[in-house]
Amino acid sequence: MSTSTLRDRLFDDNGNLAIGEVQLLAGPTVIWFALFLLAPLAVVLYYSFLTYESFSVIQEFTLAAYTETVFSDTVLSSLTQTIGIGLVVSLITLVFGYPLAYFLRFYTSENGGILLLLFLVIPFWTSGVIRTLGWLPILGKTGVINQVLIMAGIIDQPLSWLLFSPVSQVIGYLQNYIVFMAAPIYISLSQIDEDLLDASETLRGTPLATFRHVTLPLSLPGVAIGCMFTFVLTIGNFTVPTFLSGGSATISTLIYDAVNRGLRYPAAAAMSMVLLAVIFVFIYALFRRVDISEIAQS
Amino acid sequence: MGPAWSNRDGQVSKFTEMTDINLDASRATIPTVQQKILGGDRESVDAFSVETSGAGALVQANDAHIPVPTSDLENWDTDSVSDLFSRPEERLDFLGAQAQTITDILWQDDAKSELRFPPTVYNFDAVGYNPKFVDEATLWSDIFDEQYNGQSIIGETASITIPQVLMHLLDNEMIDGKVGDINNPTQEQLDAAIDFLVEQKNAGQFRSTWGAYGQSVNLMSGEEAVIGDLWQPAALDVRRSGTPCTYATMETGQNGLQGYRFWYGGISPTNPGARERNNYNEVTSLINDVHYGAWFPGYIQGWGYSVPHYPNEELVRTGSDDSGQGMGPEYYDWAYRGTKTYQSVEEPALFDPQEYDWSMEEGEPAEDGSVRDSGDIEERIDRIGFFQIWPDEAEYMQQRWQDFTSA
Numbered sequence: 207m208s209t210s211t212l213r214d215r216l217f218d219d220n221g222n223l224a225i226g227e228v229q230l231l232a233g234p235t236v237i238w239f240a241l242f243l244l245a246p247l248a249v250v251l252y253y254s255f256l257t258y259e260s261f262s263v264i265q266e267f268t269l270a271a272y273t274e275t276v277f278s279d280t281v282l283s284s285l286t287q288t289i290g291i292g293l294v295v296s297l298i299t300l301v302f303g304y305p306l307a308y309f310l311r312f313y314t315s316e317n318g319g320i321l322l323l324l325f326l327v328i329p330f331w332t333s334g335v336i337r338t339l340g341w342l343p344i345l346g347k348t349g350v351i352n353q354v355l356i357m358a359g360i361i362d363q364p365l366s367w368l369l370f371s372p373v374s375q376v377i378g379y380l381q382n383y384i385v386f387m388a389a390p391i392y393i394s395l396s397q398i399d400e401d402l403l404d405a406s407e408t409l410r411g412t413p414l415a416t417f418r419h420v421t422l423p424l425s426l427p428g429v430a431i432g433c434m435f436t437f438v439l440t441i442g443n444f445t446v447p448t449f450l451s452g453g454s455a456t457i458s459t460l461i462y463d464a465v466n467r468g469l470r471y472p473a474a475a476a477m478s479m480v481l482l483a484v485i486f487v488f489i490y491a492l493f494r495r496v497d498i499s500e501i502a503q504s
Numbered sequence: 505m506g507p508a509w510s511n512r513d514g515q516v517s518k519f520t521e522m523t524d525i526n527l528d529a530s531r532a533t534i535p536t537v538q539q540k541i542l543g544g545d546r547e548s549v550d551a552f553s554v555e556t557s558g559a560g561a562l563v564q565a566n567d568a569h570i571p572v573p574t575s576d577l578e579n580w581d582t583d584s585v586s587d588l589f590s591r592p593e594e595r596l597d598f599l600g601a602q603a604q605t606i607t608d609i610l611w612q613d614d615a616k617s618e619l620r621f622p623p624t625v626y627n628f629d630a631v632g633y634n635p636k637f638v639d640e641a642t643l644w645s646d647i648f649d650e651q652y653n654g655q656s657i658i659g660e661t662a663s664i665t666i667p668q669v670l671m672h673l674l675d676n677e678m679i680d681g682k683v684g685d686i687n688n689p690t691q692e693q694l695d696a697a698i699d700f701l702v703e704q705k706n707a708g709q710f711r712s713t714w715g716a717y718g719q720s721v722n723l724m725s726g727e728e729a730v731i732g733d734l735w736q737p738a739a740l741d742v743r744r745s746g747t748p749c750t751y752a753t754m755e756t757g758q759n760g761l762q763g764y765r766f767w768y769g770g771i772s773p774t775n776p777g778a779r780e781r782n783n784y785n786e787v788t789s790l791i792n793d794v795h796y797g798a799w800f801p802g803y804i805q806g807w808g809y810s811v812p813h814y815p816n817e818e819l820v821r822t823g824s825d826d827s828g829q830g831m832g833p834e835y836y837d838w839a840y841r842g843t844k845t846y847q848s849v850e851e852p853a854l855f856d857p858q859e860y861d862w863s864m865e866e867g868e869p870a871e872d873g874s875v876r877d878s879g880d881i882e883e884r885i886d887r888i889g890f891f892q893i894w895p896d897e898a899e900y901m902q903q904r905w906q907d908f909t910s911a
Contacts, residue, residue, distance in 0.1 A: 260898065280906045342722060343726070348726055452713070453705070453712050453713030465535070468898060468899070
């Protein structure tokens with residue numbers, strides 16, 4: 207681009223700045239994303255093609271991080287398992303989060319619903335590590351649940367499957383992410399025109415039919431956003447698999463290990479890029495099905 | 505810069521007390537120390553502290569250290585330093601090629617006049633167990649004993665856990681190899697060890713794996729697990745939480761191929777940081793005056809660690825210097841000679857050396873006094889099975905280790 211062309215674009219014939227309002231408003235955001243998202247991602251991508259040798263990264267191009275690490279059976283299997291966990295957790299969180307949002311929308315006042323929703327955020331005043339570790343004295347062999355059950359005579363040996371099991375992981379994820387599912391669904395439900403619900407009732411629609419044909423379809427944008435949050439946060443979560451699984455790795459913990467044990471930056475970068483691609487595909491597929499712009503338009 | 509176990513407040517304040525120099529000590533895990541030093545902090549940091557498997561990246565694979573001539577360390581005297589360090593090949597000849605790896609990381613030159621990685625603390629790691637549930641454990645094999653299925657824990661550090669498994673496999677003739685291979689295994693041996701661990705994990709042998717020190721303490725103190733490969737300070741912290749924990753006196757197994765996991769932690773002046781910032785002498789003072797002095801052995805034994813200059817009894821047992829008092833006869837004899845405490849100890853598995861009132865006078869061991877876990881130091885040295893290093897096949901090891909962590 208020549209200097210004169212750039213000048214022509216920036217200034218009009220009178221020499222006044224010709225950048226429109228939209229560009230001015232969007233500019234800072236674009237710069238922010240370029241500096242703090244695209245540039246770091248470019249560095250990560252670059253590192254994924256570098257050579258690793260005994261604690262050192264050598265500036266030589268190679269595909270080894272992909273061919274030897276990412277496409278190894280172990281990492282592919284871990285990636286599949288991680289995606290599976292993300293989907294299952296999203297589904298379970300939806301099962302618990304939707305009724306919660308529904309209750310807050312239709313069985314409490316507007317202010318009451320928002321207030322109760324905000325209560326779900328209170329646990330986030332502490333760190334994620336503490337929230338996760340907090341389950342150990344509750345679910346452990348000498349934890350509260352086992353002690354109560356033993357004292358009540360319901361069991362005589364502690365239940366070992368409460369902790370370091372799929373149960374403890376689901377509880378950990380659910381506690382962390384239910385608010386990310388419930389909040390967008392609540393917003394979607396709040397934007398439903400009540401006349402539509404009345405119309406369904408007037409047309410002799412049962413509560414179930416009204417829910418199925420009116421409420422649910424109109425709340426799908428909120429469901430989609432909730433699923434996006436939950437899925438993305440789950441497959442990138444580090445504390446739950448580290449502290450509640452008993453030693454089952456996900457792709458995030460493998461990335462951590464690659465850096466933490468041997469400084470294998472190229473392998474970590476390559477796995478990060480694949481994780482990013484998985485997230486992108488999920489979000490793309492999700493939003494091809496559901497138009498979330500309805501929330502914004504409302 | 506160094507991990508918490510080598511970089512405690514007491515060491516920092518002692519240095520300041522002795523020299524009037526403020527020591528800005530930052531704590532970081534060993535991988536973080538490696539990242540920071542190799543990532544550019546070697547210009548601005550005067551010294552780093554790690555242990556032998558973490559040191560490989562800094563003092564062997566890279567030159568982030570300045571070798572320290574023994575002539576710069578007044579208290580380093582071949583006659584008063586344990587032969588574990590002065591003559592490792594002779595003292596540990598039963599370890600085969602492993603003994604040479606101690607020399608390799610310890611000395612910069614063949615003449616042994618310059619220390620590549622000066623040692624300050626070391627230990628003989630063993631199996632820790634809860635005596636309420638485990639009668640006795642003396643071998644790494646006990647971690648894999650079926651009677652503890654779902655109740656044992658094992659570390660997630662490949663360079664440490666794999667040799668523990670190799671000791672078990674070799675001693676029980678489940679794979680081929682010799683003692684010298686244990687800390688520097690071949691790819692076939694790595695495969696065998698990892699396959700075995702995956703099999704054990706899938707069979708539910710481990711209640712959990714542990715990656716951080718605190719995790720191992722929580723797992724044992726909450727009685728989630730009853731046996732595992734603990735660090736000695738972790739075993740003491742389990743006791744401090746009120747859960748009994750015995751740190752095993754290890755045996756060498758049916759073919760003499762098991763035993764303690766020996767490692768040492770050290771301090772190196774950073775290259776070029778210490779030189780360019782003109783702080784090399786201060787770093788050698790930190791090593792020599794604080795860590796090789798009279799005060800440090802008693803201080804660090806509170807966490808179960810030993811010092812290289814313990815044979816210097818005039819200084820360490822009964823002496824004193826500018827750093828403070830030595831250990832005193834009762835504490836020294838308990839720590840290094842396997843002698844019982846002078847006072848009775850009701851529950852040895854809850855004994856805490858930091859809480860006990862050690863006598864500075866000579867006295868008589870009590871009939872029902874407590875003996876230090878693992879016993880006399882010379883017997884511990886005789887039963888070393890493995891010296892902890894960063895192995896040659898590390899890249900392959902890390903690649904395959906993912907199979908275990910993701911199993």
